[in-house]
Amino acid sequence: MTMPASDSGITKRVVLAAADIDRALTRIAHEILEANKGSRNLVLLGIPRRGFPLAQRLAQKIASVDTSVDPDLITGQLDVTMYRDDLRRHPTRSPLATQLPPSGIDDKVVVLVDDVLYSGRTIRAALDALADLGRPRAVRLAVLVDRGHRELPIRADHVGKNLPTSSRERVRVHLAEIDLIGGSAVNEVVIEDRA
């Protein structure tokens, strides 16, 4: 469905609605458990901002399958601001908090969680940040949307939806934990195009 936005010349297209996001996350949660052969040594690290609520939702779903898991004890947030390669190209960014689960990440299977995989540069920064925090046994990547246009040799292990896009388009992920649109919390993935 295409609807003209209030701004002139921008079209918006909802590609994933709330139910689609929920189904994709349910599948990813099962994939993670399957690839890891259970929930042992599993840590989910969300990349701010929208990776963190996604990691929390995945942890909830994993806990609903495997009741021995406490979702709060396997979820964390990994800020990558200070490791970015484009700090000099943008206005100064304020770093956000990095919070690891109490068990740490040494010898764990760390699943990085982000909303959109695009150039791959954020994930490169995240891998560097992880190396300064500990030595995981393995690192995997789960994303809600893979929109292509990779600039580095990085791929995701778990993908909610592959979205072929043009680099002119913007992919916006809205999550109820963070995004209020018109006063109501919204879960959706939108593609915007400047015509």
Added chain:
Amino acid sequence: MKHLLSTQDLSARNALRLLDVAEEMAAVGEREIKKLPALRGRTVVNLFYEDSTRTRISFEAAAKRLSADVINFAVKGSSVSKGESLKDTAQTLEAMSADAVVIRHPASGAPARLAASGWIDAAVVNAGDGTHEHPTQALLDAFTLRRHRARLGGLPSAGSTLAGLKVLIVGDVLHSRVARSNVWLLTTLGAEVLLAGPPTLLPVGIGSWPCTVFYNLDDALAQRPDAVMMLRLQAERMNAAFFPSTREYSRRWGFDDGRLALLDTMGLDDTVIMHPGPMNRGLEISAAAADSPRSTVLAQVRNGVSVRMAALYLLLSGDPRDDDEPDAHDRTDSPPILIPEGRAS
């Protein structure tokens, strides 16, 4: 923010942003690998025209934790002792492509001169100029106070101001750049500032400062401050008789064992004692007070590194052509086409 010269012209928004970034820097200081790659390839020069241990070491540690290269330029043993001017020294540093100059100078206004002169392009950080300002010291004091209060209330300190806090600054205000920087910054952040000292050690025009002045330390303590900041008696700057004897000063204006006990009898269990260092033990602060659990002296030193990391990061990272704060620093992948507008506000 291009330079950090004083706290008087620092907005509450910029001050809070710096303190919030310092909060994340403090978390790095608790990790095993205390290093971030953010300022890789940038050069920070420490240009110290006055003696200093903790400030210089603190700036050096801060720059190194951000992976910047550090050049320490101590004036003793340099061409300055052969008569080189500030301008020539600055242009030498410019030719060596310094990205930031951390300057301490005995003349008030030297850092502002360096920043405004056009001699160099580097960011200038004031590390203490004469009796004018010492902004990073005030910022680390504010950071220490904010953390102290957050711990008492069991709340996160990030994002909070100092509103409602009562801070008493005692002693040699006349020669103290720390006192001046703190008066401006703490009031900007919403704290109430009280000053106490002998009239000879209070500057002319203090009536126009945004604070209450007391001429008796015990009267000031009766106001039940949340923090007491003792200033160092700056004997090296004193060229006149400001008080009859050090013993009298210590008795009337020192934070001695009696006043330490007074805090307990007044029930001020959460009042902390601060000192910017170096301390004259037995003069403005007694050994018992300096070593008591109320003392934040070592926490201040520790926080100094975090605050200076935040200052260097905010001055040196980011596009130099555009130093305004983005609201949408959140979107992660690199092409700017992906950065959404801040919706959560």
